[in-house]
Amino acid sequence: MNISNHNQALLAQHTRRLDFLKSEVNLPAGILQKLKDFQIAIPSWALGTGGTRFGRFSGGGEPRNLEEKIADVGLLHALNQSSGAISLHIPWDIPTDPAAIRTLAAQHGLAFDAVNSNTFQDQADQANSYKFGSLQHVSAATRKQAIDHNMEVIKQGVSLGSKALTVWLSDGSCFPGQLNFRHAYERTVDSLREIYAALPADWSLYLEYKAYEPNFYSTTVGDWGASYSMVNKLGPQAKTLVDLGHHLPNANIEQIVSILLMEGKLGGFHFNDSKYGDDDLTAGSIKPYQLFLIFSELVDGMDAKGMNHAKDLGWMIDASHNVKDPLEDLLQSVEAIQIAYAQALLVDRVALEAAREANDVVRCQEILQAVFRTDVRALVAQARLELGGALDPIALFRQEKMREQLIKSRGAKTVATGL
Numbered sequence: 550m551n552i553s554n555h556n557q558a559l560l561a562q563h564t565r566r567l568d569f570l571k572s573e574v575n576l577p578a579g580i581l582q583k584l585k586d587f588q589i590a591i592p593s594w595a596l597g598t599g600g601t602r603f604g605r606f607s608g609g610g611e612p613r614n615l616e617e618k619i620a621d622v623g624l625l626h627a628l629n630q631s632s633g634a635i636s637l638h639i640p641w642d643i644p645t646d647p648a649a650i651r652t653l654a655a656q657h658g659l660a661f662d663a664v665n666s667n668t669f670q671d672q673a674d675q676a677n678s679y680k681f682g683s684l685q686h687v688s689a690a691t692r693k694q695a696i697d698h699n700m701e702v703i704k705q706g707v708s709l710g711s712k713a714l715t716v717w718l719s720d721g722s723c724f725p726g727q728l729n730f731r732h733a734y735e736r737t738v739d740s741l742r743e744i745y746a747a748l749p750a751d752w753s754l755y756l757e758y759k760a761y762e763p764n765f766y767s768t769t770v771g772d773w774g775a776s777y778s779m780v781n782k783l784g785p786q787a788k789t790l791v792d793l794g795h796h797l798p799n800a801n802i803e804q805i806v807s808i809l810l811m812e813g814k815l816g817g818f819h820f821n822d823s824k825y826g827d828d829d830l831t832a833g834s835i836k837p838y839q840l841f842l843i844f845s846e847l848v849d850g851m852d853a854k855g856m857n858h859a860k861d862l863g864w865m866i867d868a869s870h871n872v873k874d875p876l877e878d879l880l881q882s883v884e885a886i887q888i889a890y891a892q893a894l895l896v897d898r899v900a901l902e903a904a905r906e907a908n909d910v911v912r913c914q915e916i917l918q919a920v921f922r923t924d925v926r927a928l929v930a931q932a933r934l935e936l937g938g939a940l941d942p943i944a945l946f947r948q949e950k951m952r953e954q955l956i957k958s959r960g961a962k963t964v965a966t967g968l
């Protein structure tokens with residue numbers, strides 16, 4: 550991959566765009582460094598073509614094992630220098646030789662972000678079924694099996710240098726009357742307490758909520774209120790994880806984020822976008838303004854607490870779709886996230902607060918939308934350039950025929966593990 554030739558060819562155009570941006574906007578000191586520091590973890594399950602329950606259309610050249618998944622994330626990171634971490638799903642990606650996997654990841658400049666447990670599917674070798682839930686299950690033996698699995702995932706994560714466990718539960722019910730809501734809640738909290746007790750001191754537990762699906766009547770950790778009340782019971786290492794696609798339609802996610810941050814209970818993020826439900830579409834592809842508003846609250850809330858933007862929250866993509874090249878899709882997602890973050894850094898917080906205090910609603914909207922309508926792509930590209938990445942990652946991916954090369958080396962009929 551010849552990044553410097555690619556960048557050289559685009560440099561004059563890039564410089565012109567960046568100079569124009571600088572002439573239009575007063576860039577705050579340190580903004581480029583913040584963009585350079587901001588890394589977004591790539592989920593191991595997003596490297597293959599996704600599917601729906603109606604079918605899956607594999608694109609070819611998909612990674613066949615964990616080593617190839619790491620190579621794919623390494624490729625993304627080489628292109629954009631902003632995908633410096635990978636988030637694994639156990640048991641889809643159990644490392645057989647953790648030391649070798651760690652070395653391989655380090656060679657690509659990658660760290661291991663949160664590890665994800667899976668008690669929403671039955672595995673071939675397990676004794677008890679999760680058909681009626683896992684941590685909430687009426688049977689103590691099934692709950693114990695799910696607890697043990699989470700403890701095993703923590704062990705796997707420790708061996709890789711991960712620092713967080715993400716728990717997402719599909720537990721709930723499909724029909725009225727099926728479940729005692731209180732018992733399900735209490736059993737879930739009791740199970741989570743046992744998992745929490747197994748956390749290393751420097752680890753976090755992220756409890757991810759989701760409104761519905763696969764259960765359609767009730768979900769035991771169905772919204773931020775359920776997650777927040779549970780993580781409060783567990784202790785300081787437990788926090789809520791917000792997945793953008795896990796809300797009911799039109800939920801005000803930016804407000805949820807703001808309150809969770811204020812309470813010190815926002816732990817991590819799963820980026821994606823959606824039109825109807827948990828569509829797992831490319832971040833920023835449907836509602837870029839919402840993504841910007843969320844980042845505006847994130848920056849404001851983190852600054853209010855003196856938090857490090859890059860390190861103090863877990864930033865992950867949770868997306869995969871069936872009609873795009875997964876690597877191109879992830880490059881688009883990372884770029885959209887960086888753009889929203891860069892725009893949020895440009896908001897004039899002093900002016901916005903003054904307008905709010907004066908009840909100047911029009912001015913408030915003007916301040917936010919002026920930033921949202923500013924094209925900051927050259928600024929994000931400059932951060933990539935300074936880190937040694939490509940000015941136009943997708944163009945370079947295509948110029949170098951990277952997918953064709955992957956198909957040649959891995960085959961056209963490969964299917965990655967995952968959803």
Ligand SMILES: [Mn+2]
Nearest residue numbers: 757792819867
């Ligand atoms: Mn998620």
